[in-house]
Amino acid sequence: MKTISTGIRCAPRRMFEVILSIAFAFAFILTPTAHADGDLNKVKHIIIVMQENHSFDNYFGALPYAPGSPYHAPKADRSEKRSGDDHDRSYDMKGCSEGDHDCVDGLSCKVNPDGSLTCSNSNLDDDGSTVHAFHDPRRCVVPDLDHSWVGTHHEINFLKPNKTLWDSLSDGFVRVNDATEQIDHGVETPTDDDTMGFYNQDDIPFYYNLAENFAIGDRYFSSVLGPTMPNRSYLMAATSFGHLTTSDIFPPPGGYKPITGTIFDLFDQHGVTWADYFQDAPQGFTFRPATDHHFLPLPVFFTQLATAPDTLPEVIFLDPNFGVAGAANENDEHPPTDIQRGQAYVSKVINAIRFSSIWPDSIVFITYDEHGGSYDHAKPPKAPQGGSRTPDGIAPGQCADLSNPPASLQPGGGAECAANPFSTVDTSVKDAEALCPALALNPTGPYPEDCASFDQLGVRVPFIAVSPFSKPHYVSHTIGDHTSLLALIEKRFLRVKKSDEDDTVTFHLTKRDQHANTLEDLFDFELAPSLHTPVIMALPPASDCTPTPTGGAAGG
Numbered sequence: 001m002k003t004i005s006t007g008i009r010c011a012p013r014r015m016f017e018v019i020l021s022i023a024f025a026f027a028f029i030l031t032p033t034a035h036a037d038g039d040l041n042k043v044k045h046i047i048i049v050m051q052e053n054h055s056f057d058n059y060f061g062a063l064p065y066a067p068g069s070p071y072h073a074p075k076a077d078r079s080e081k082r083s084g085d086d087h088d089r090s091y092d093m094k095g096c097s098e099g100d101h102d103c104v105d106g107l108s109c110k111v112n113p114d115g116s117l118t119c120s121n122s123n124l125d126d127d128g129s130t131v132h133a134f135h136d137p138r139r140c141v142v143p144d145l146d147h148s149w150v151g152t153h154h155e156i157n158f159l160k161p162n163k164t165l166w167d168s169l170s171d172g173f174v175r176v177n178d179a180t181e182q183i184d185h186g187v188e189t190p191t192d193d194d195t196m197g198f199y200n201q202d203d204i205p206f207y208y209n210l211a212e213n214f215a216i217g218d219r220y221f222s223s224v225l226g227p228t229m230p231n232r233s234y235l236m237a238a239t240s241f242g243h244l245t246t247s248d249i250f251p252p253p254g255g256y257k258p259i260t261g262t263i264f265d266l267f268d269q270h271g272v273t274w275a276d277y278f279q280d281a282p283q284g285f286t287f288r289p290a291t292d293h294h295f296l297p298l299p300v301f302f303t304q305l306a307t308a309p310d311t312l313p314e315v316i317f318l319d320p321n322f323g324v325a326g327a328a329n330e331n332d333e334h335p336p337t338d339i340q341r342g343q344a345y346v347s348k349v350i351n352a353i354r355f356s357s358i359w360p361d362s363i364v365f366i367t368y369d370e371h372g373g374s375y376d377h378a379k380p381p382k383a384p385q386g387g388s389r390t391p392d393g394i395a396p397g398q399c400a401d402l403s404n405p406p407a408s409l410q411p412g413g414g415a416e417c418a419a420n421p422f423s424t425v426d427t428s429v430k431d432a433e434a435l436c437p438a439l440a441l442n443p444t445g446p447y448p449e450d451c452a453s454f455d456q457l458g459v460r461v462p463f464i465a466v467s468p469f470s471k472p473h474y475v476s477h478t479i480g481d482h483t484s485l486l487a488l489i490e491k492r493f494l495r496v497k498k499s500d501e502d503d504t505v506t507f508h509l510t511k512r513d514q515h516a517n518t519l520e521d522l523f524d525f526e527l528a529p530s531l532h533t534p535v536i537m538a539l540p541p542a543s544d545c546t547p548t549p550t551g552g553a554a555g556g
Contacts, residue, residue: 038525040492043469044361047316048485049349050235050283051342052228052334053147053372056218056460057121058198061107061133061376063211065117066201070212070473071104095378096218101474105218105378107133107198121377123174123196124158126184131174133375134190136197140545141335145195145373146180149226149244149396149431152459153452155373156225156380161435164225165456168379177373196375204339206347206538207462210366213533215470215522221380222370222458223481223512231369231458232283235482237262238513239391240454242399242414244431247423252415255287257402259409260392260509262287263486264294270507272493273313277301279321279329302352309357314493318349327546335372340541347538350466354535360528363467365485371459378460381479384515390454391510395447397432397439411444457481468531469523480519487516 064073074096096103109119119133146155153161158172173195178184182194191197201208223234229249230240233256241258264287267274275294276284282295298319304312320342323330333342346366353359385391394400399414407413418429433440436451447453458481486509494507508514 037523037527038469040520040525042361042525043363043492045312045314045316045358045363046485046489046492047318047353047362047364048235049318049346049364049366050232050482051320051346051366051368052322052332053370053374054333054339054368054462055371055374055376056220056378056462057107057133057376058371058374059204059207059462060104060211060216060218061119061121061198062109062117062135062200063208064104064106065109065111066208066212067115068212071102071475073108074103074105096475096477098477101471101476103477104216104475105477107377109133117200119198121196121375123171123193123375125188125193126175126178127188131190131193131196133196133198135200136191136194137199137203138194138197138545139199139203139339139541140337140547141194141197142547143181144335145182146176147227147370147373149224149230150435151176151180151373152225152227152371153435155375156459162450162452164380164452165382170375170377170379173373173375181373195373199339204343206343206536207366207464209536210350210464210466212473213535214467214472214530215465215474215476217463217465217476217478217480217519217522219378219381219460219477220367220463220480220484220519221378221460222368223383223483224370224454225380225452225456225458226370228369229286231482233286234512235369235485236264236284236287238483238486238509239394241392241401242394242397242412242417242428244396244428245426247420247426248416248428249286250416250421251286252403254289255285256415258287258392258509259394259400259402263489263509264288266490266494266507266509267315270494270496272315274315274317275301275313276317276319278319279331280324281319281322283317283319305352305356305358312358315489320345327548330546333368336545336547338541338544338546340538341544341546343538344540347536350535351537353466360468360531363465363469363523366462366464366466367482367485368461369482371461376460380457380459383455383457383481383512384479384517385455385511386515388455388511389447391512395432395453396436396451397429398444398447399428465519465522466535467523468528468533469525470530470533471522471524472530472533474522476519476522478517478519478521480517481512483510483513483516484519486513488518488520491518 064071095105107119109117121133154176155172156164174193224230227246229246233240237258276282277298320332321329330337331341331345333339398411399417401414403415438448
């Protein structure tokens, strides 16, 4: 039996909240291939709702088997190159035909006479037994699962974590979590390994309703094989500029300053209106002072929507409650918080927009920052970034930025890269060296060719496009990641005509958003076929299972 040592463990959930809380308080003191039908310029508002820590299979693996579902599972093993994949080999995997938009590449399951599912997707356990994917109705996963840089690479290829780009096996989810987070104590039952659990239409009915009536993507991946901070950085900066761990979320005064800038910088430079509406902390504080006038409390959004919709900006980020002040109001769906809290929050947002005057010209994207340690069978593909190993020339653990030039421009010299206030072992430098020991021999030298880099997308995550323009019950198989959202925003709001020429130029940040697919095949801007599609409501959980500090549940 192989004993895994990931070297670096994920920061515990409470530590993440402490990091976020202190950092937030300190800040107050201190080229696409998919096309849509019609004109993208009809879109006036792009709204991003990014929740936390679930894989596609964890939420939508059972979608093609739901009663009355408009979708079906893949019909046969296929070996083909997918749209937008610039890898030089085929996927050689079970999946949907590219032109079959009623097909969802979820789990491989058989529907039993009683409606339950028996699934063949599996992982080897540390005792040599096999754990199959199973329906897990427990909405509060305790403890948290491993989604670190090191752990996630082992989850994708347990024995050869630096070979995930070429051999993505998804074979290490159970063994990694048994070794790092959900350690075995005695005899296990077939449903003890939460990483292999999945939800269904009874657990998250609102999300299933949206997925069945609007448009989804089953080839939408997180941006990095790793945790929250680097993945959300790709949403805001199209790079994590070398960072690998959420322990680095504590920024220097005024926020991190990537060499290539952030999407916020592009907005300000080119007159695009934007806002980050938050509940307990704006995700944008990583890159801007928390006093930035673009950071507004979430109730302001609802007030504007109801009374002054003309004042709403063109690009809107709607943040969940991350649990900065504790779990009482947390609704980001990060384990162990009850996932139905997040469903209720997102339902409130979607219903408010659906019945507002901005609905006819808006797109709402619902997605998740990363997989949170939950199993997914889809192979994370090569990152579309023009063949480069990194989006910006900065390798894992060799962080560089504009925080303190010229020192911060050197490999590993970026802020909070080699040290952070919250951990002596969980730093980006040490994470990089734990996965790539050869880097430790020359930390500032050329990045070893045999080590995993930023040229692969992360684990697949849920992705829904809710809009009057969404093609109804449509599944896109085009590869995307968080920078695809940037690419679409850039094409819509940051595309300008060259002076005295007919050509246009689209502003971008790095090679990642420059080459990301815009996922426009999700939409029909000509007919707006989902303009009158109804949406249902989701209520908070009737019996909230979120653990309290005393060890009980948050609600009765």
